[in-house]
Amino acid sequence: MSDDLRSPPSGASGDVTRRRLMMGLPLAGAAICGVAFWKMLAGMQSGSFNPHDINAPVTGRPVPVFTLADQIPGTGFSTADLRALSKPVLINFFASWCIPCIAEMQALLDLQKRLPIWGVAYKDKPDNAAGLLKHAGNPYARIGSDREGRVAIDWGVSGVPESFLIAPGGTIIWHSAAGLDNDEVAAGLDGTLKRIGG
Amino acid sequence: MSPELGRFALSLACVFALAQTILPLIGAQRRDRRLMAVAPGLAVGQLIALAASFLCLVNAAITNDFSVSNILENSAVAKPLLYKISGVWGNHEGSILLWAMILGICGAAVAAFGRNLPSALRARVLAVLGGVAAGFELFCLTTSDPFDRVWPAPLDGQGMNPLLQDPGLAFHPPILYTGYVGFAVPFAFAIAALIEGRVDAAWGRWVRPWAVAAWAFLTCGIALGSWWSYYVLGWGGYWFWDPVENASLIPWLSGTALMHSAVVVEKREALKIWTVLLAIATFSFSLSGTFLVRSGILNSVHAFAQDPARGIFILGLLGVVIGGSLVLFAWRAPSLTAGGLFAPVSREGALVLNNILLCSLCAVVLTGTMYPPFMSLLFGKTISVGKPFFDAATVPLAIPLFAVMGFGPMLPWKRAQLWPVLRRLWIAALVTLGAFAVCLWGLSGVLPVLCATFAVWVIATSVTDVTGRVALFRVPLSQSLQRARSLPRSAFGAALAHAGVGVTVLGLAAMSQAQHRIVEVHVGQTESLAGYDWTLTGVKTEPGPNYVAMVATIEIRHNGRIVTVMHPSKRSFNSQNQTTTEVSIHTNGLSDLYGVIGDRHGTDANPTYVLRLHYNPLAPWMWFGALIMAMGGALSLSDRRMRVGAPRRAPMPDAVAAE
Numbered sequence: 001m002s003d004d005l006r007s008p009p010s011g012a013s014g015d016v017t018r019r020r021l022m023m024g025l026p027l028a029g030a031a032i033c034g035v036a037f038w039k040m041l042a043g044m045q046s047g048s049f050n051p052h053d054i055n056a057p058v059t060g061r062p063v064p065v066f067t068l069a070d071q072i073p074g075t076g077f078s079t080a081d082l083r084a085l086s087k088p089v090l091i092n093f094f095a096s097w098c099i100p101c102i103a104e105m106q107a108l109l110d111l112q113k114r115l116p117i118w119g120v121a122y123k124d125k126p127d128n129a130a131g132l133l134k135h136a137g138n139p140y141a142r143i144g145s146d147r148e149g150r151v152a153i154d155w156g157v158s159g160v161p162e163s164f165l166i167a168p169g170g171t172i173i174w175h176s177a178a179g180l181d182n183d184e185v186a187a188g189l190d191g192t193l194k195r196i197g198g
Numbered sequence: 199m200s201p202e203l204g205r206f207a208l209s210l211a212c213v214f215a216l217a218q219t220i221l222p223l224i225g226a227q228r229r230d231r232r233l234m235a236v237a238p239g240l241a242v243g244q245l246i247a248l249a250a251s252f253l254c255l256v257n258a259a260i261t262n263d264f265s266v267s268n269i270l271e272n273s274a275v276a277k278p279l280l281y282k283i284s285g286v287w288g289n290h291e292g293s294i295l296l297w298a299m300i301l302g303i304c305g306a307a308v309a310a311f312g313r314n315l316p317s318a319l320r321a322r323v324l325a326v327l328g329g330v331a332a333g334f335e336l337f338c339l340t341t342s343d344p345f346d347r348v349w350p351a352p353l354d355g356q357g358m359n360p361l362l363q364d365p366g367l368a369f370h371p372p373i374l375y376t377g378y379v380g381f382a383v384p385f386a387f388a389i390a391a392l393i394e395g396r397v398d399a400a401w402g403r404w405v406r407p408w409a410v411a412a413w414a415f416l417t418c419g420i421a422l423g424s425w426w427s428y429y430v431l432g433w434g435g436y437w438f439w440d441p442v443e444n445a446s447l448i449p450w451l452s453g454t455a456l457m458h459s460a461v462v463v464e465k466r467e468a469l470k471i472w473t474v475l476l477a478i479a480t481f482s483f484s485l486s487g488t489f490l491v492r493s494g495i496l497n498s499v500h501a502f503a504q505d506p507a508r509g510i511f512i513l514g515l516l517g518v519v520i521g522g523s524l525v526l527f528a529w530r531a532p533s534l535t536a537g538g539l540f541a542p543v544s545r546e547g548a549l550v551l552n553n554i555l556l557c558s559l560c561a562v563v564l565t566g567t568m569y570p571p572f573m574s575l576l577f578g579k580t581i582s583v584g585k586p587f588f589d590a591a592t593v594p595l596a597i598p599l600f601a602v603m604g605f606g607p608m609l610p611w612k613r614a615q616l617w618p619v620l621r622r623l624w625i626a627a628l629v630t631l632g633a634f635a636v637c638l639w640g641l642s643g644v645l646p647v648l649c650a651t652f653a654v655w656v657i658a659t660s661v662t663d664v665t666g667r668v669a670l671f672r673v674p675l676s677q678s679l680q681r682a683r684s685l686p687r688s689a690f691g692a693a694l695a696h697a698g699v700g701v702t703v704l705g706l707a708a709m710s711q712a713q714h715r716i717v718e719v720h721v722g723q724t725e726s727l728a729g730y731d732w733t734l735t736g737v738k739t740e741p742g743p744n745y746v747a748m749v750a751t752i753e754i755r756h757n758g759r760i761v762t763v764m765h766p767s768k769r770s771f772n773s774q775n776q777t778t779t780e781v782s783i784h785t786n787g788l789s790d791l792y793g794v795i796g797d798r799h800g801t802d803a804n805p806t807y808v809l810r811l812h813y814n815p816l817a818p819w820m821w822f823g824a825l826i827m828a829m830g831g832a833l834s835l836s837d838r839r840m841r842v843g844a845p846r847r848a849p850m851p852d853a854v855a856a857e
Binding site (some may be wrong): 016019023024026027030031033036037038039040041043044045049050096097099102103135139149 | 282471478479488490493507510513516520521524525527528532568571575586714797808
């Protein structure tokens with residue numbers, strides 16, 4: 001619209017068509033948005049589009065490409081490590097500043113006796129994350145540090161705590177965007193584990 | 199005052215609104231004075247009917263009429279009176295009714311204050327307002343009826359979300375909605391002007407006060423919402439780039455642009471098409487924000503009862519209002535005649551730059567907000583756009599805006615020279631340089647330093663603007679006072695609002711340096727943060743009216759001297775199995791000490807408590823600055839020239855085009 005900002009003199013005839021087209025641009029933009037919104041609403045009603053369902057796209061896909069630096073007291077890991085797995089592993093995003101993560105620790109400590117858990121310290125200072133694990137106990141076999149939160153974006157993490165179950169070969173087969181407790185483990189995680197015979 | 203009466207009154211209002219749309223439009227087209235003259239009466243009648251309807255709902259809430267399902271779902275006998283009343287607009291149905299009523303107030307205000315408008319223009323403006331109101335009232339009646347009954351009526355209601363039981367939130371929606379809905383008036387003026395095919399200086403003068411008023415309310419509403427999330431949610435944050443927050447920021451940005459471009463229309467008859475488009479866009483953004491939040495398309499922490507069926511109704515309404523107005527724009531705008539010319543370096547030029555930057559900011563926020571659902575629709579990818587994107591994309595646009603804000607108001611109209619103006623600003627520039635040095639020393643990060651420096655620049659230049667206009671210290675003080683009295687109040691208002699922006703930005707920049715710690719402590723343990731020693735001296739349990747609270751006592755010392763004792767608490771509500779954290783904030787105007795108590799861990803004999811401690815420098819300034827901005831708007835509204843809104847042409851002595 002920058003040309004209109006200058007208000008060309010009314011005497012300039014010539015490009016009336018161009019002027020008309022430009023005045024129609026806002027309408028075209030609004031129409032595109034309107035159609036998109038209508039599609040979204042229709043999808044929400046039929047169930048094909050759900051903006052609140054953050055779990056759906058993640059499961060069944062291979063893990064994204066990433067590398068995580070070491071986080072004391074563990075060692076970091078990368079996509080290659082997950083692809084080389086022969087047993088399922090649970091990836092758990094946590095942070096020392098996240099109170100539900102602290103609450104989740106007990107369930108994770110119970111769980112790690114039968115399922116290896118690898119942790120990712122999400123947007124956390126290494127010292128704080130180490131302090132939390134020293135204080136609350138360390139359920140993680142390996143721990144990577146995601147200071148900037150970039151890896152979490154690739155994983156589609158919406159917030160911490162968030163956990164992903166990785167099948168051998170590096171496929172995400174289960175996902176929880178909430179803190180794990182024993183009920184959740186029994187209800188969702190164990191069923192999935194049984195299904196793959198892990 | 200039965201709910202049925204309320205529904206009847208609402209239906210009546212809808213009929214009035216439809217009549218208010220159709221009759222004056224026909225009247226204005228046929229130049230029929232009698233038909234045009236019915237518009238003000240219908241607008242007032244519509245307001246009375248809406249107010250009656252609203253009172254019926256308030257009455258049902260106060261008298262605990264749980265046979266009304268809206269009251270049943272959102273109220274309870276034990277709820278305090280204030281929240282019974284504020285609960286009326288704390289839910290979807292009631293808030294739409296409030297929205298419609300505020301629109302009714304706007305219509306009645308145009309009817310009352312618009313006596314000196316040309317009768318055809320007034321009739322058309324009222325008709326447009328009536329049309330929008332009719333749409334909302336139909337929406338209320340058909341898909342979200344606040345007066346629905348349930349049978350049998352239960353003895354007690356289900357109660358309200360405890361988070362909403364807060365005085366800040368009692369006033370936040372009405373003020374915010376007044377801001378949103380207020381932009382309906384400039385919108386109606388824009389549509390009326392398109393129908394008439396004429397935009398002139400007088401039009402700009404009529405539109406501007408409405409835009410300023412709506413903007414001031416929106417500013418207050420946004421600040422109040424941000425303040426509420428700061429002290430209620432207990433995250434220590436004030437702005438989360440949540441879609442609902444963005445939905446209020448987008449019309450604020452475009453409304454700010456509108457307010458400024460309307461000045462150019464009024465003074466110079468330039469930027470007419472652009473201003474009309476901004477008026478349409480601003481109200482469209484206000485409407486779309488409501489739609490997006492209530493249809494559930496955007497993921498947000500603000501949970502309204504989300505229902506795609508309602509979404510389709512609102513989408514249809516938006517299609518008619520926004521689509522219709524843009525069709526009209528595409529059809530009529532090319533025929534609007536262009537006005538005065540100006541050189542790039544001039545007051546108009548600075549305002550154009552202001553508009554470009556504000557609209558770019560608006561586009562950035564819009565993109566960031568709409569990107570996730572569009573990605574999800576087009577590519578099936580779920581992504582989230584958050585603070586890092588918005589910080590990185592908005593600050594580089596905001597800084598040039600602050601720079602222009604400094605000298606823009608001092609440039610003369612039509613054609614200016616930059617150098618003489620900048621020379622007048624040498625004191626402000628020195629102050630800014632000093633601030634820059636202080637910021638380099640005191641703040642970490644490039645963006646906070648730049649923001650804080652330019653915030654000081656904005657404040658310093660606003661002060662220079664006013665002192666320059668009254669020639670302070672250059673002429674005797676009495677003469678300066680004389681000049682100050684004759685200076686238009688809108689000049690003071692503008693300077694004040696600009697200074698308010700500076701104050702808010704200073705607060706934002708300082709808040710980037712906020713410190714916090716999450717600690718798990720025993721009673722008696724001391725932790726230090728930001729030079730303060732925080733000691734948890736005790737935790738006790740206290741019963742409340744409909745909750746049980748765990749109240750901590752934290753003593754804060756600075757160099758051994760006690761600063762304050764704070765009592766953050768955590769409330770467990772019996773009715774909804776919900777807990778809320780009651781933050782304790784100690785402020786000295788320059789910084790906030792902010793304490794939150796979290797969970798209890800450990801054994802009963804040896805409990806530990808999670809505490810979250812924040813040190814928030816200059817936090818109060820963010821909202822104080824917003825208040826100053828709104829006061830600037832109010833001051834400028836009190837200017838006689840604005841209030842009178844007389845169709846007197848501004849004298850244009852040498853109206854020869856530059857160049």
